[in-house]
Amino acid sequence: MLLIYNEKTNPYFNLAMEEYLLKNFNEDMFILWRNEPSIIIGKNQNTLSEINFEYVKEHSIPVVRRQSGGGAVFHDLGNINFTFIACNNNSFSDFRRFTQPIIDLLRTLNVHAEFSGRNDLLIDGKKFSGNAQYNYKNKVMHHGTLLFSSQITNLSNALKVKPIKFEGKGIKSVKSRVTNISNHLKFPMDILEFKDLIMDYLSKINLDNKFYFLTENDISKINKLIESKYRTWDWNFGNSPKYTLFNELKYPGGNVEFNVNVEKGSIVDIKFFGDFFGKKDISFIEDLLKGTEHNEISLKKSLSKININDYFLGSDINTVVTGIMGVK
Numbered sequence: 153m154l155l156i157y158n159e160k161t162n163p164y165f166n167l168a169m170e171e172y173l174l175k176n177f178n179e180d181m182f183i184l185w186r187n188e189p190s191i192i193i194g195k196n197q198n199t200l201s202e203i204n205f206e207y208v209k210e211h212s213i214p215v216v217r218r219q220s221g222g223g224a225v226f227h228d229l230g231n232i233n234f235t236f237i238a239c240n241n242n243s244f245s246d247f248r249r250f251t252q253p254i255i256d257l258l259r260t261l262n263v264h265a266e267f268s269g270r271n272d273l274l275i276d277g278k279k280f281s282g283n284a285q286y287n288y289k290n291k292v293m294h295h296g297t298l299l300f301s302s303q304i305t306n307l308s309n310a311l312k313v314k315p316i317k318f319e320g321k322g323i324k325s326v327k328s329r330v331t332n333i334s335n336h337l338k339f340p341m342d343i344l345e346f347k348d349l350i351m352d353y354l355s356k357i358n359l360d361n362k363f364y365f366l367t368e369n370d371i372s373k374i375n376k377l378i379e380s381k382y383r384t385w386d387w388n389f390g391n392s393p394k395y396t397l398f399n400e401l402k403y404p405g406g407n408v409e410f411n412v413n414v415e416k417g418s419i420v421d422i423k424f425f426g427d428f429f430g431k432k433d434i435s436f437i438e439d440l441l442k443g444t445e446h447n448e449i450s451l452k453k454s455l456s457k458i459n460i461n462d463y464f465l466g467s468d469i470n471t472v473v474t475g476i477m478g479v480k
């Protein structure tokens with residue numbers, strides 16, 4: 153098994169690295185990695201309905217979609233991620249096979265952890281690890297988080313959403329009470345010591361191991377994948393399953409309700425309902441916004457073609473855009 157101890161903490165890099173290693177190597181692997189504060193979204197989720205958009209914007213938190221299914225998780229440098237890539241697997245594998253080493257390792261530290269539900273590891277009934285898998289050809293990639301000393305308040309804030317606004321077939325995250333491993337240790341331990349401990353433990357349970365360090369060539373291929381996929385709005389947001397957003401726009405001239413239907417990231421339909429005090433017909437805006445990508449930049453660009461006051465008296469572009477994004 154190849155053991156990869158990755159020091160990079162950029163979430164775009166790390167998600168692209170997983171895909172690159174899965175698709176370009178024909179060997180079993182184990183990788184440990186950490187991300188700077190970020191949200192990692194499941195393959196089939198509606199990104200906007202899973203994140204606290206205002207918080208994410210205010211703190212410039214990258215939101216990155218991954219290959220595997222499941223819900224949205226928060227990462228920071230207090231969270232360690234582990235990835236197993238196993239060749240010669242024809243289907244999804246038992247989650248327990250890949251999480252048992254973590255449970256066993258924690259037992260050596262006197263921490264009692266258990267597997268629960270479909271994809272969680274718990275200590276005292278609280279989650280510290282979420283897991284997911286992805287199949288590629290005859291391989292399975294299993295990855296999981298390990299909350300060791302994460303900022304739990306930031307985790308809750310980043311994932312705090314008002315889900316009633318969105319309707320669609322996107323996979324919803326399963327909210328849990330969470331805990332950090334370090335709170336359950338009988339003695340102080342640094343996160344990097346814990347990371348070393350996991351790597352040591354893994355290298356002992358497998359006999360035939362080799363450390364592998366990413367080469368210049370690997371890194372340049374990973375960088376290409378970042379630019380073509382992992383850093384793009386299309387993959388992280390646009391790729392969401394189709395959804396409808398229900399919201400209300402409050403502006404000095406009144407209140408209007410509206411629905412936006414979004415498919416492949418673009419507005420296919422938008423309808424405003426209510427009393428309008430603007431002097432122009434609202435259907436012009438409805439037509440104007442069809443085909444616009446459901447993001448702030450594209451909405452601003454489309455709306456800059458008109459005088460917003462002609463439709464929403466006393467309002468401005470920013471207010472209308474935040475409304476249409478479902479932020480307020």
Ligand SMILES: Nc1ncnc2c1ncn2[C@@H]1O[C@H](COP(=O)(O)OC(=O)CCCC[C@@H]2CCSS2)[C@@H](O)[C@H]1O
Nearest residue numbers: 222223225226280281282283295296297325326327328
């Ligand atoms: N980092 C982290 N670890 C454990 N649990 C978390 C974390 N962040 C949030 N949560 C909690 O899990 C739920 C979502 O649970 P849910 O079961 O919906 O989703 C998951 O667990 C997905 C795990 C994906 C693991 C990948 C491994 C490497 S890249 S990401 C969320 O609402 C919080 O309550």
